[in-house]
Structure formats: structure tokens, C-alpha cells
Amino acid sequence: MLGLYVHVPFCAAICNYCNFNRGLFDATVKGRYVAALVREIDGGAEPVRVGSLPDAADTIYFGGGTPSLLSPDDVSAVIQACRRRYAMADGAEITLEANPESITPGLLDGFRHAGVNRISFGVQSFRDDELKRLSRVHDSARAARALADARAAGFDNISLDLMMWLPGQQVDEWLESVDRAIAVAPDHVSLYMLEVYPNAPLRDEMARSAWSQAPDDDVAAMYVAGMERFEAAGFVQYEISNVAKPARRSQHNLKYWTDGEWQGFGCGAHSTRRGARWKNVSGTDDYIERMFGGRPPAIEKRCLTVDERLGDALFTGLRLNDGINVAVLNARYAADIWRRYGADLQPFVDLGLLEVTPDRWRLTRQGLLLAHEVMAVFV
Amino acid sequence: MDPRLIRNFSVIAHIDHGKSTLADRFLEMTGALQAREMEAQVLDAMDLERERGITIKAHPVRLHYTAKNGGKYVLNLIDTPGHVDFSYEVTRSLAACEGALLLVDASQGVEAQTLANAYLAVENNLEIIPVINKIDLPSAQPEEARRQIHEIIGLPGESAILCSAKVGTGVIDILEAVVDRLPQPAGDPDAPLKALIFDSWYDPYRGVVIVVRVIDGMLKKGAKIRLMAEKQDYIAEQLGVFTPKAVPVEELGVGEVGFLVANVKKISDAKIGDTVTETNRSAIEAFPGFKELKPMVFAGLYPVEGHEYANLRDALEKLRLNDASFFYEPETSVALGFGFRCGFLGLLHMEIVQERLEREFNVDLITTAPGVLYRVTTTDGVVHEIDSPAKLPDTGRIATVEEPVITAMVLTPSEFVGSILQLCQDKRGVQKSLEYLAAARVLITYELPFNEVVLDFYDKLKTISRGYASLDYHVTGYWASPLVKLDILVNDDPVDALSIIVHRDMAYDRGRALAAKMRELIPRQMFEIAIQAAIGGRIIARESVKAMRKNVLAKCYGGDISRKRKLLEKQKEGKKRMKRVGRVEIPQEAFLAVLKMGTDTE
Numbered sequence: 011m012l013g014l015y016v017h018v019p020f021c022a023a024i025c026n027y028c029n030f031n032r033g034l035f036d037a038t039v040k041g042r043y044v045a046a047l048v049r050e051i052d053g054g055a056e057p058v059r060v061g062s063l064p065d066a067a068d069t070i071y072f073g074g075g076t077p078s079l080l081s082p083d084d085v086s087a088v089i090q091a092c093r094r095r096y097a098m099a100d101g102a103e104i105t106l107e108a109n110p111e112s113i114t115p116g117l118l119d120g121f122r123h124a125g126v127n128r129i130s131f132g133v134q135s136f137r138d139d140e141l142k143r144l145s146r147v148h149d150s151a152r153a154a155r156a157l158a159d160a161r162a163a164g165f166d167n168i169s170l171d172l173m174m175w176l177p178g179q180q181v182d183e184w185l186e187s188v189d190r191a192i193a194v195a196p197d198h199v200s201l202y203m204l205e206v207y208p209n210a211p212l213r214d215e216m217a218r219s220a221w222s223q224a225p226d227d228d229v230a231a232m233y234v235a236g237m238e239r240f241e242a243a244g245f246v247q248y249e250i251s252n253v254a255k256p257a258r259r260s261q262h263n264l265k266y267w268t269d270g271e272w273q274g275f276g277c278g279a280h281s282t283r284r285g286a287r288w289k290n291v292s293g294t295d296d297y298i299e300r301m302f303g304g305r306p307p308a309i310e311k312r313c314l315t316v317d318e319r320l321g322d323a324l325f326t327g328l329r330l331n332d333g334i335n336v337a338v339l340n341a342r343y344a345a346d347i348w349r350r351y352g353a354d355l356q357p358f359v360d361l362g363l364l365e366v367t368p369d370r371w372r373l374t375r376q377g378l379l380l381a382h383e384v385m386a387v388f389v
Numbered sequence: 390m391d392p393r394l395i396r397n398f399s400v401i402a403h404i405d406h407g408k409s410t411l412a413d414r415f416l417e418m419t420g421a422l423q424a425r426e427m428e429a430q431v432l433d434a435m436d437l438e439r440e441r442g443i444t445i446k447a448h449p450v451r452l453h454y455t456a457k458n459g460g461k462y463v464l465n466l467i468d469t470p471g472h473v474d475f476s477y478e479v480t481r482s483l484a485a486c487e488g489a490l491l492l493v494d495a496s497q498g499v500e501a502q503t504l505a506n507a508y509l510a511v512e513n514n515l516e517i518i519p520v521i522n523k524i525d526l527p528s529a530q531p532e533e534a535r536r537q538i539h540e541i542i543g544l545p546g547e548s549a550i551l552c553s554a555k556v557g558t559g560v561i562d563i564l565e566a567v568v569d570r571l572p573q574p575a576g577d578p579d580a581p582l583k584a585l586i587f588d589s590w591y592d593p594y595r596g597v598v599i600v601v602r603v604i605d606g607m608l609k610k611g612a613k614i615r616l617m618a619e620k621q622d623y624i625a626e627q628l629g630v631f632t633p634k635a636v637p638v639e640e641l642g643v644g645e646v647g648f649l650v651a652n653v654k655k656i657s658d659a660k661i662g663d664t665v666t667e668t669n670r671s672a673i674e675a676f677p678g679f680k681e682l683k684p685m686v687f688a689g690l691y692p693v694e695g696h697e698y699a700n701l702r703d704a705l706e707k708l709r710l711n712d713a714s715f716f717y718e719p720e721t722s723v724a725l726g727f728g729f730r731c732g733f734l735g736l737l738h739m740e741i742v743q744e745r746l747e748r749e750f751n752v753d754l755i756t757t758a759p760g761v762l763y764r765v766t767t768t769d770g771v772v773h774e775i776d777s778p779a780k781l782p783d784t785g786r787i788a789t790v791e792e793p794v795i796t797a798m799v800l801t802p803s804e805f806v807g808s809i810l811q812l813c814q815d816k817r818g819v820q821k822s823l824e825y826l827a828a829a830r831v832l833i834t835y836e837l838p839f840n841e842v843v844l845d846f847y848d849k850l851k852t853i854s855r856g857y858a859s860l861d862y863h864v865t866g867y868w869a870s871p872l873v874k875l876d877i878l879v880n881d882d883p884v885d886a887l888s889i890i891v892h893r894d895m896a897y898d899r900g901r902a903l904a905a906k907m908r909e910l911i912p913r914q915m916f917e918i919a920i921q922a923a924i925g926g927r928i929i930a931r932e933s934v935k936a937m938r939k940n941v942l943a944k945c946y947g948g949d950i951s952r953k954r955k956l957l958e959k960q961k962e963g964k965k966r967m968k969r970v971g972r973v974e975i976p977q978e979a980f981l982a983v984l985k986m987g988t989d990t991e
Contacts, residue, residue, distance in 0.1 A: 015947050030946055073947050171944075205943045226913070230938035251942050266948050280949045287951060322950055325957065357972070361915055382940035382960055383915055389957040 011099060012067040012283075013265040014092055016047060017276030018077040019294050022112060026145040026212040027204060031278035031292050032075040043276075043294060044084045046301035050275050051091040067092070067273075068099035069262035072126075078108035082120025088275075089125040103167075103261040105130055110156035111148040118163035128260075129160050130169040130198075136190035137183060140176045143221065144212070150190065157194045167258055169198035174232040176204050177212070177221035184232045185239065192243040197258040201236055201251050203229060230379050237375065250329040250378045267330050269323040269342070277307075286313045316343055324351070325385035333365075333372025354387045392574045394460060395644040396567050397602065399467040399482055401507060402492035403500040403859065407522040408468075411492065411554035411563075412450070415466060418560055419452040421632055449485075449588070449600055449646045451630045456568045464567055465646040467587070467602075469506070474735030476509075476863065477682055481587040481662045483509055484678055485602035485646065488516040488571030490563065491544070495521050495529035495551075499537040501800035501859035504832070507542050518566050519549035525556050540827035541800075574644025582606035582614070583672040584641070584649075584665040589656055591710040595627070597653035601641070601665055604676055608641040613668040614651060617675040619658055622668045623651035657713040682714045684732025685793070685864060686739055686843055687776040689720055689757035689886060690746070691728030693968060693977065697752055698727045704750035705729060708742060715742055720777070724884045724970045725755060730777055733759075736843060755968055757886045758983040761839045764791040764867055778888040781874050784925055791867040793839040796821065799850065801858035803829045808853045816841035817870075817892060839864060840890070845984060875900050877907065878921040878928075879973050889983050901930040902986040910979040913937035918973055 020035040020043075070092055072085065080088075085106065092098060105128040106121055118129070135141050136150040148156075153170075160168050172191055174184045191199055204223070206213050216222065224232070237247050245253040249267060252260065265272050274281045277297035280289045288311035291297050300307045314322070320343040327334035339347055348366070355371075358364040363377030364384055373381055402408040415421075452464040469482040483489065489510045493499055510517055519542075521534045531551055539546035550566060552559030576583075588600035601608065608614070612625045627650040629637045641647045653659045661682070664675035692701045705717050716732035733739040739759060746752050763775040766788045775781055797818075801809055803825070813820065813835045821834040837846070842862065850858050875896055877887035887907075891899045900922030907920045911934050922930040945953060967974040978985075 013948075017947060071947075175941075200944070201942075202944050203939075203942050205941050226938050227935070233939065233942070251944070263945075266945060266950065272948050274947060278947070280947055280951075282948065282950065289949070289951075318954075322954060325953070326950060358915075363915070379939040379942075380915060380937065381942070382957060383937075386957045386961045386964075389954055389961060 012065050012096065013069040013071065013262045013270065013272040014067050014096065015262070015272055015274040015279055015281075016070065016072045016077075016088055017274065017279040017290075018072055018074040018080060018107075019043075019277055020074070020079045021076045022079065022109070023145070023147050026215060027206060027210050029207045029210065030075070033294060035076075035079050039294060039298070040080070040084070042298050042302075044080065044087060046298045047088055047276055048091045049301045050307060051088065051095050064095065064097045066099060067096040068102045069265070070098075070102065070104045071262040072104075072106040074107050076109050076112060076132075077106050078112045078117070078121075082117065082124045085121055085126060086124035103128055105169075105260070105262055107132065108156070109148065110153040113156045113159060115159045115163060118160050118165070122163055122165065127165070128167040128169065129165050130171065130200075131156055131160075131196075133170040133191070134173045135176060135179075136187040140179060140183070140187075143177050143215070143219075144173075154190075154194050157196065161195075167198070168196045169200065169260065170194075170196045171200045171202065172236075173202050173204045174236065175223050175229045177206075177216050177223060179224060179232075181224070181228050181231050181235065185235055188236045188239050192239065198252065198254040198260060199240060199245065201233070201253070203233075233379055234375060246331075248331050250373075250381055264330075267326045269319075269327065269339075281308075285319060286311060288312070319343065320345060320347070321388040324388045328371065328373050328381060328385060329378075331372065331378075333370045336369055336371065351387055355384070358384050390463065390642055390645055392576065392578075392642070392644040394462050395465070395574050396462060396488070396571045397465045397467060397486045397574060397644065397646060398488045398490060398567055398571055399469050399486045400490045400492055401469065401503060401510060401517075402522075403494070403497070403502045404472075406492050406494040406497065406500075406503070407554045408492055411490075411520075411522065411552070411560070412466060412468065414554050414557060414560045415452055415464075415564070416450065416633065418557075418564070419454050419464070421450065421452055449631055450633045451646065453632075454564055454568070457565060458568070460568070462568055463645075464564070465602075467646065472502075472735075472737050474733075474738045476505075477680060478588070478661055479506060480509055480513070480678065481585065483513045483515060484676070485585055485587045486513075486515060487574060488518065488567070490567075491517050491519045491538070491542070492522050493519065493534050493538060493549075495523045495531045495534050496526055498530075498534055499541045499800070499830075501798055501861045504542060504800055505798060505861035507544075516571050517544055518563070518570055519544050519546065520559075520563055521549050521551050522554055524551045524558065525553040537827055537830065541830055541832075576603070576605045576643035578605070578607065578643045580605035581670045581672045582608055582612075582665065582667045583676055584608055585676045586616075586659060586661055586663045586665060588661060589659045589713075591656050595650045597650075597656050597659050599649045599651065599653065599659045599665070600646070601649055602646045603641050603643055605643065605672070606667070607643075608649065608665065610639050614649075615666050615668045615671060616653075616659060616663050617666055617672070618660055618663040618679055621658060623653060626650050626652060655713075656710060660713065682734065684714065684716045684734060684762075685839070686733045686735055686759050686761060688731060688733070688739060688759040689722065689725070689728055689777065690717075690731050690743070691722065691725040691755045691757070691886070691968075693753040693755055693966065695726050700750065701729065701746070701752050701754075704746050704752055705731070707750070708745060712742070714738070720779075722757075722779070722886045724886045725757075725968060728755075732762075732776065736847075753966070755886075755977050755980050757980050758889050759843050760890060761793050761843055763793075763872065763890065765789070766791075775890075778874050778890050779885050781890060784873070789869050790872045792870045792872060793864050794836050794866050794868050795839045795842060795862040796865045797835050797837050797842065797860060797862040799833040799835070799858055799860050800826075801831055801833065801854055803831045805854040805858055806831050806833065809833060809850065809858060812846070812849055812853060813837060816846055817895075836865070837862075838868075838870065838892075845986070873924050875903070876923045877903065878919070878923060879907075879911075879975070880919055880971060881921075882971055883923070884970055884975075886980055887982075896924050897929050899983075899986070900924070903983055904930040904932040906982040906986050907979055908932040908934055910982055911973070911975060914972075914974060916972070 019032050021032045106126045107130045133153045138149045240253040247253045271283045278292040288308045290307040400408045450466045454462045469479045519538045521531050535546035583605040584601040584603045610628045630647040662679040666672040717729045720730040765773045767786045818835040818837040824832045871893040876883045904920050904922045917936045918934040920932045967976045
């Protein structure tokens with residue numbers, strides 16, 4: 011089934027490390043943007059043919075930017091549009107990314123009534139010194155309160171993002187954030203490593219303030235110890251960067267890793283359907299103009315070759331702890347994947363990074379840390 | 390042509406002292422080229438030459454100049470290469486002249502190369518006109534330059550002409566001085582033909598173009614001629630002069646400079662320094678000074694991708710058409726596969742060849758550490774010339790090893806003398822002399838093992854003197870030395886392409902430094918990599934590159950799988966530029982680690 015992604019490119023402040031598609035919040039632009047979104051969803055890249063059933067979808071994901079800068083009415087309008095255009099499954103997972111500082115009990119209640127049933131908080135760290143270095147607006151107390159407020163508003167599927175390898179962060183400091191994350195009892199946690207882009211303002215600040223990132227070995231230790239602590243607290247790692255309580259895996263993100271299909275709306279949104287891949291124009295104004303000018307927002311559309319699709323399915327699938335199902339991929343792509351890649355993969359098997367059985371291939375925990383080395387085999 | 394109206398001269402200058410700009414100005418002021426035809430620095434024809442600001446090949450240009458005395462003169466400007474690797478070509482170019490301009494930068498003063506070439510000019514009995522250039526610069530110190538010309542080179546400084554080639558000041562004074570102060574060519578027009586070859590190149594349409602200076606007699610179009618060193622006969626099919634465009638002529642007489650096309654197929658058949666004479670009326674003796682050029686510096690060149698071998702071979706063949714001083718032969722390395730052992734005149738020459746291969750022929754190269762030509766006598770009394778560490782016989786079979794020695798002249802401000810002497814001692818040098826030439830200018834002469842100079846002497850000299858010291862050298866002989874082969878093992882396997890030959894007393898330090906440098910240059914891989922330095926099977930140093938532990942696990946933004954794929958592709962592309970030896974990916978620069986050792990270990 012299809013996953014729907016809705017991009018919200020607004021932020022109250024720009025973080026010094028972020029290079030996602032975003033800009034500063036502007037109320038007028040936001041109004042026009044939401045109208046454009048609704049128009050895109052209603053129109054659809056491919057209109058419903060008369061007499062045929064609408065496509066079925068079972069997830070909606072509001073990503074950003076900071077989607078929690080939308081009002082509950084905005085969110086409701088978008089969800090309603092999705093329901094008009096797609097056959098939404100009962101109990102569909104509807105996620106909204108939120109920043110702790112922009113959330114209030116009233117807003118949470120509003121989002122819940124609009125149909126959102128999963129909140130993902132961009133917490134990043136539970137240490138205030140680290141949050142300051144990342145130029146985040148919230149502090150750790152605010153993050154904990156946002157989580158408690160979401161619980162009180164009735165959300166039973168709450169996720170938070172944490173980052174390791176922050177400037178100046180040591181292994182123990184990372185584990186302090188892990189422990190505090192466990193203490194606020196989320197249902198799902200994403201753990202990433204900070205990647206400082208070449209032109210990120212954070213890079214200059216790091217140079218000025220002589221902050222450095224921990225050596226690679228320490229980061230590997232952060233990852234392994236962090237995962238172990240979450241497991242001890244009843245979470246299960248199901249993906250390279252994600253842990254969840256039982257039945258709380260991100261249904262939407264799973265589509266990316268299981269060779270699924272998704273349709274993106276909004277500026278810079280990506281879509282993958284029926285072996286083709288495209289993205290919408292990145293600029294917010296450009297996107298709005300196109301939607302109101304009756305011009306399609308999609309650019310860079312291309313059909314993937316079977317080889318590319320298989321390669322993508324393999325390298326994304328290996329992100330999952332369950333790995334890839336050999337029989338399914340062999341059947342879907344009429345291939346014998348071990349015959350094709352076995353020789354290139356054997357060194358990783360020998361090093362204990364990859365486990366191979368006739369049914370499944372999966373990366374070990376050490377292998378997940380070096381996933382790119384293995385995945386490069388498939389491109 | 391009347392030799393009284395001919396002046397043949399060249400310009401001696403250090404790199405960047407303005408030789409090419411001055412030559413441009415000559416062309417412009419004598420009307421050889423209209424200003425609009427000029428591309429800056431016409432004489433440096435190869436791109437590489439223009440980029441590096443150096444002249445690799447000598448080009449003669451005929452200038453028509455009407456002097457203030459009313460005479461219509463032909464001035465032949467014979468350009469000379471400006472680098473020590475090409476000093477033999479410099480001597481032949483100078484031999485084709487009666488005089489030389491000694492060009493000194495008004496703010497830089499006299500440098501070692503200027504001095505060395507000035508000595509060469511004096512040895513060739515050339516009349517020298519000192520010229521102080523760049524007097525328009527605010528930092529110009531013409532009086533100091535005058536003093537240095539007098540005190541360091543021993544020429545009358547007061548006779549120096551002040552000029553700014555850039556703005557044109559003094560250029561006419563120089564042309565007048567060329568007419569007045571340089572002697573006319575002296576030669577016997579009735580003697581058998583004797584013409585000196587001082588340059589040649591390969592032209593795909595005409596074959597080898599030979600540049601000559603007629604010493605005696607007359608070179609006529611259609612004449613049967615002989616190249617004396619090769620003892621080959623040809624017909625002089627075309628003659629001409631460069632103005633700088635090629636203009637055909639019927640004959641070239643005493644003192645004239647021009648080109649000759651004679652259906653010579655290979656550039657190695659028309660060697661620089663050889664003499665052209667008539668087949669039927671041969672000169673008794675060739676013009677003196679001819680030498681067979683021998684490569685001095687050797688390195689292995691390998692394609693990064695094995696299947697590029699044939700391309701590399703074709704490229705080398707084509708390069709060799711135009712460069713007789715460069716040598717190559719197939720070589721096989723256990724680590725690198727099929728490649729070539731190549732010989733060069735020097736390090737700059739090697740860099741030029743490498744760059745041309747990569748640029749003009751699109752071959753991705755791995756170059757192994759450059760070395761010199763050793764002379765090894767085995768216990769059976771046979772003498773072997775060894776151009777590669779791999780060819781060094783087993784220790785048990787070696788009776789003696791000799792290494793080439795250079796005489797190096799270092800000209801430096803006196804404040805750096807102490808550290809330069811220390812450097813020369815560290816490089817196993819033997820001091821020959823130390824002269825205070827002028828206030829605060831010192832000429833240090835040392836005998837040094839050539840191998841040490843090939844490694845990193847020049848870089849170190851420039852570093853410790855903050856760029857002020859300059860160097861000139863000539864290979865002057867061989868001396869016996871206790872030399873050993875230093876091997877590098879990667880994960881217990883010796884990598885033949887990383888072996889070097891070093892002095893026994895330095896082997897331990899070198900081995901440690903080299904292993905440490907390799908550790909820096911080899912990126913972490915999925916397993917630990919052991920790097921060892923060994924002499925004759927005995928491990929003297931060990932380093933390890935720890936296993937890589939992680940890649941960055943970043944957020945996937947809204948299902949942008951293409952971005953993830955691009956990241957993986959980029960990673961894979963990076964690996965392609967490395968050479969896989971066993972399981973280990975070794976980056977190109979690691980094979981030249983020995984050249985970069987000094988940077989962190991001191």
C-alpha cells in the first residue's frame with residue numbers, strides 16, 4: 011500500500027547543522043502553501059480514472075521543516091484532502107514531526123482531533139549544553155514536558171530523534187541522553203549521527219570554539235552502547251537507526267526500506283511509484299506558483315532500470331535488522347541475487363559483518379555500523 | 390648573409406625574472422609580431438610551459454632590427470630552458486651564441502641558477518650583457534642588483550642596462566647593446582659545412598624538425614648532408630627561419646640560425662649537440678661538446694586500471710617521439726601488475742612527463758618513488774646498472790654498490806648558512822667550499838648523493854631558507870656507499886613497488902618514517918592493516934591502520950533514495966582511485982610516501 015509524504019518547509023529558527031529543504035516561517039506564505047498542498051493532493055499527479063478505484067494508502071507523514079508550525083486546521087485540511095483522493099486504510103498511521111518548543115497541550119489536542127495519531131519530536135539531545143551548540147531553541151526540560159503533554163493529549167505512539175557524535179560530546183554524555191530518553195518513555199526512537207555538511211554554519215562555529223567530534227571508535231561505541239540500553243529498556247532495534255516498542259515501528263518509514271511505494275506532496279518531496287522516481291521543485295515560492303498556475307510541480311522524473319530497482323531494494327533492505335527476504339526479491343526481479351553478488355559479499359560475511367542464509371541476508375550490529383561499505387556493492 | 394650583420398644571443402635568467410616577457414617585447418618592438426597577434430609569452434609554446442612559467446624547449450627567433458647606426462641587423466634570439474634538469478640543452482643553446490643577456494630581477498637579485506648559467510656562458514666564451522629587469526616595481530633595488538652582479542658574478546655592474554620588460558623601458562637600449570657589444574659570428578664560409586644542432590622536435594607532417602646554427606660553410610637546400618654522431622645521410626629538403634613564423638629559405642650561411650627538415654624519422658636520430666655536415670665534403674671534426682643524454686632519475690609508471698596498460702604504452706610511444714631524453718621499458722610489479730620503468734633527466738622532467746600522460750593522454754597513473762642509477766658490482770666482478778630497487782641483487786652477491794654524486798651549488802643569504810650546512814650533512818654531503826661572495830650572500834658547494842636530492846632535498850632547502858636559497862647541480866661522478874634495500878610489507882606481504890634503496894645508517898629512521906607516513910596515507914578499512922618496514926627480512930618498524938568502525942548514519946530525508954544511492958556511488962568512485970594490493974586498498978599518493986616523509990616526522 012502507498013505511503014503519503016507531506017513536506018512542510020517552515021521553521022521558527024534555522025538550525026546551524028540542518029541542510030534539509032526549509033525556510034523561515036511566514037504566515038502569509040504558509041496559508042498559500044497549505045492551499046497549494048491541498049490542490050496538489052486533490053489533483054494528483056495522475057488523476058483517478060473514471061470507474062477505477064482510488065489508490066489505497068495506509069500512512070501519512072508530515073515531515074519538515076517543522077510541521078508543528080501548521081495549525082490543526084491546516085493539518086486537518088491536508089488529511090481531508092488525502093482521504094478524498096486516496097482510499098485511506100482504517101487505522102492508517104498519521105505522523106506529524108514536531109519541535110518541542112512549538113508544542114502546547116491545546117495544539118496537541120487539535121492535531122489529535124485533526125487525525126494525527128503519531129508524533130515525532132526533534133529532541134536531538136537531553137543535555138542543554140549540547141542543544142545550545144546545535145542552536146536549538148528548546149532545552150531538555152521543555153522536551154520532557156512536550157512528551158508528557160503528548161501523552162496527556164492521548165497519543166500512544168510517540169517518537170523522538172536523538173543525535174550522537176555532537177560537537178564536544180563524549181560517550182558518557184551521549185549515554186546520559188539515552189537514559190533520559192528512556193526515562194520519558196517514548197514508543198519509538200531514531201538515533202542518528204550528526205553529519206556536519208561542508209557549508210554548515212556549525213562547521214565555522216566548531217572551528218571558532220574549538221569543538222571537535224569524537225574519534226570514530228568512540229562513535230561506534232556510542233552506537234553500540236546506545237542500542238544495548240534501549241534493548242534493555244524493552245525496545246527492539248528494527249532498523250539501522252531506529253528502535254521501537256512492540257507494534258510501534260514506523261509504518262511509513264518502513265516503506266522506504268522494504269521496496270515500497272510512496273507519493274510525496276509539497277516542495278522538494280520525493281515520490282517512488284511503479285518503478286519511477288521523481289521529486290517536486292525545491293523552492294517554496296516556485297512550488298506555490300506552479301500549483302496555482304496549473305503547472306506540474308514534479309521535476310527529474312525518471313524510470314528506474316530493473317538493475318537500479320534491485321540495487322536500491324538490496325541496499326535499503328539491508329538497513330532493516332530482519333534484512334532482506336531473498337526469495338521475495340528473487341521472484342520480484344527474476345534474479346538470483348546470491349549468484350550475482352555473492353562473490354562481492356563474501357569478504358563481508360568472512361568479517362562477520364553480514365549474515366547470509368538461503369532465506370535472508372542481514373547485517374550484524376557491527377555490519378550496520380559499516381553498512382555503506384557493504385551497500386556499495388549494489389550500486 | 391653578411392655575418393657582420395648577425396648577432397646570436399640568448400637570455401640567461403632565473404625562473405620568474407622576466408625572460409619570456411622580455412622576449413615578447415623584442416618581438417613586438419622589432420615588428421616580428423603585431424601587438425594584436427601576440428598571445429602573452431609567445432615563446433613558451435606548450436601549455437605546460439606557460440602554466441609553470443618555465444621554458445622546456447629552446448626556440449630560436451629571428452628578429453629584424455634597424456640599429457641607430459643605420460645597419461639592418463638580424464638578431465637571433467635563442468631561448469634556453471630554465472631548469473637544471475635540462476642543463477645540457479642549455480650548454481648547446483649557449484654554444485650556438487656569441488653573447489648572452491644576463492637578466493636579473495631588480496628585487497630578487499642574483500640566484501644560483503643565474504650564477505650557474507652565467508658560469509656556463511663564460512665557459513663558452515660568450516660576451517655577457519647584464520640586464521636588471523623589473524625596475525618599475527616598488528620593491529626594485531637596482532643598485533643592490535648591480536652590486537651583486539659585480540660581487541657575485543664578477544661582471545662590471547655599472548655596465549648593466551636597467552629595464553622593465555613589462556612596461557618597455559630600456560628594451561631598445563638592450564637591442565642596441567646586442568648590436569654594439571656582442572661580437573659578430575666568426576666562421577669560415579669556405580670551409581666544409583659544420584652546423585650545430587641545438588634543438589629538434591617531431592612534427593607529424595614533416596618528421597623531425599632540426600634547429601641548427603651554422604658554424605662554418607653553407608647549408609643549402611637540396612644538399613646531401615650527414616649527421617656526424619649517427620653517421621646517417623639525408624637530403625636537406627627544407628630550410629627556413631622562424632620570425633617566429635616558419636619562413637622558407639634557400640640557404641643558411643655562417644652565423645645563421647634556422648631549421649632543417651630532412652626526412653629524419655625519429656627524434657633520437659637528430660640528437661641535440663650533434664653536427665650537420667655535407668656528405669661529400671665532410672668536416673674533419675664535429676663541433677665539440679656532444680654528449681649522449683642519459684636519464685638520471687628512474688621511476689615506475691603503472692596504470693591505475695590494469696586494462697589501461699595498452700593505452701599507457703601508446704602514450705609513452707607518442708611522447709617519446711618528441712622527447713629523446715626520456716626512456717621506458719616494460720616492467721612487472723607483483724603489487725601493481727604491468728607497467729613501465731621510465732628514466733628521466735630529473736625530477737621536473739619526470740613531473741612533466743607524468744602530467745602530459747595524464748592530461749594529454751588521459752591515463753590515470755601510479756608513480757613509484759623516484760630513484761637514481763646505481764652501479765653494483767657483484768662478487769663475480771660483473772658491473773650492473775640498477776635503475777630499480779627490485780633489480781638489486783641479493784646482499785650475498787653484492788661486492789660493492791656505488792651511487793651517483795652531484796656537485797651542488799647553493800646560493801643563500803648568510804642567515805641560513807647554518808641550517809643549510811646541517812641539511813647537507815644530514816643528506817650525507819661533503820663540503821667542497823663556502824664563499825662569502827658579497828655582503829650577506831654565500832655560495833655553498835657540496836658533493837651530495839644524488840638520491841638524497843631526488844628525494845626531498847630541494848623542498849627542505851626551500852623550507853629552511855624560507856624560499857631564499859637557490860640550487861644548481863650537476864652529476865659529477867659515483868662513490869661507493871653501503872646501500873641496502875628497504876622493503877615495506879602490507880599485511881605481511883612485501884609490496885615491491887614500495888621498496889627503496891637507502892644508506893644503511895639511515896635505513897632505520899627512514900623505515901620508521903616511511904611506515905608512519907604510510908599509516909597516515911592508507912585509509913582505515915574494514916580490517917586492521919599491518920604496515921612493516923624491513924631490511925633483508927628483518928622487521929625494523931611496525932605501524933598499524935586500525936579497522937574502520939563506522940560510516941555516518943544520517944537521516945533519510947523524506948524517502949530520497951536517490952541521495953543515498955549517490956552517496957554510495959561516490960564512495961565507490963573514491964575506491965577506484967586506489968590500487969588494491971591483496972585485500973588492501975592503497976591510494977595513489979602512498980606510492981610516493983617516501984617523498985613526503987619529512988613533513989610530519991621533523
